[in-house]
Every structure is written in C-alpha cells, then in structure tokens.
Amino acid sequence: MNYFNNLFIVLMPVIVGALISIVPNMINKKIDNKNKLKEDNRNIKLQNYVELIDLLTIVLKNPGVNFEQIISKINIVNMIGSVEVVYTLNEYIQTWGGCASQEDQNTKYFQLLIAMRKDIGIDEGDLSKLSTIGLLDIQRVS
Numbered sequence: 001m002n003y004f005n006n007l008f009i010v011l012m013p014v015i016v017g018a019l020i021s022i023v024p025n026m027i028n029k030k031i032d033n034k035n036k037l038k039e040d041n042r043n044i045k046l047q048n049y050v051e052l053i054d055l056l057t058i059v060l061k062n063p064g065v066n067f068e069q070i071i072s073k074i075n076i077v078n079m080i081g082s083v084e085v086v087y088t089l090n091e092y093i094q095t096w097g098g099c100a101s102q103e104d105q106n107t108k109y110f111q112l113l114i115a116m117r118k119d120i121g122i123d124e125g126d127l128s129k130l131s132t133i134g135l136l137d138i139q140r141v142s
Contacts, residue, residue, distance in 0.1 A: 041080075042121060045080055045081065045116075045120050048077055048080060048081075048082075049116045049120065051073055052070075052073045055070040062080040074093070081115075081116065082118070084119065085112070085119050088108065088112040088114075088115040089112055089115075092109055095108050
C-alpha cells in the first residue's frame with residue numbers, strides 16, 4: 001500500500017501537468033467546432049435568403065413563371081430560418097394576389113428583410129432608414 005502512495009505522490013504532478021495542457025486544448029477545440037458550425041449555418045441561411053429574394057423578384061416580374069422553384073426555396077427557408085423569419089415570410093406570402101394594399105405588401109416585405117438580417121447577424125443599425133419599397137414597386141420602376 002505504501003508503494004502505491006509513493007507512486008501516486010510521484011505521478012500526481014505529471015498527471016496534473018498533462019491535464020493542464022490537455023483540458024484547455026479540448027475546450028478550445030469544442031469552442032472552435034461550435035463557432036464553425038454557427039458560421040456554416042449562417043452561410044447556409046444567407047445563401048438561401050439571397051436566392052429566395054432573387055426568386056421572389058423573378059416570379060413577381062413574370063407571373064407565368066413556374067412556381068416549383070420558389071415553393072422549394074420557401075420550404076427550405078421554413079426549415080432553416082428562425083421563427084421570426086418563417087413568420088414574416090408567411091405573412092408576406094399572404095399579401096400575394098389578395099386584397100392587400102401595396103403599402104401592406106411593402107410593410108410585410110420590409111419586415112421579412114429585417115427578420116432575415118437579424119437571423120444572419122447583420123447589424124440592424126437604424127433599419128427605419130431603409131427603403132420600404134416592395135417587389136411590386138421594383139417591378140413598376142424597372
């Protein structure tokens with residue numbers, strides 16, 4: 001028993017020294033992996049949000065366009081977007097082809113853009129200074 005106590009006393013500094021170098025590396029690796037996953041998710045969201053806005057523009061400028069692609073993109077955004085993005089996207093979609101005024105559609109579109117910016121971590125700053133021009137207004141302007 002005395003032998004094990006002496007061995008423990010001798011090995012204790014070695015074990016502590018090893019743990020001092022291993023534990024911080026493990027923690028750093030875990031933090032790096034978490035940050036990489038967060039950045040990858042942000043990039044996926046950013047790409048899909050940009051593609052959705054592009055598709056919205058195309059579909060609203062060309063009413064005869066096949067809706068399959070935009071429906072697919074809406075479904076993807078509904079799966080990967082934050083709750084706020086999904087909610088505002090669905091609110092905006094409800095303004096299509098109904099009795100919603102242009103002002104209401106512009107407001108819903110603006111709210112969608114704000115939600116997307118928040119979700120991907122773009123500094124909101126003073127978003128009230130952004131234009132509230134909607135896609136149908138863009139169609140009329142171009």
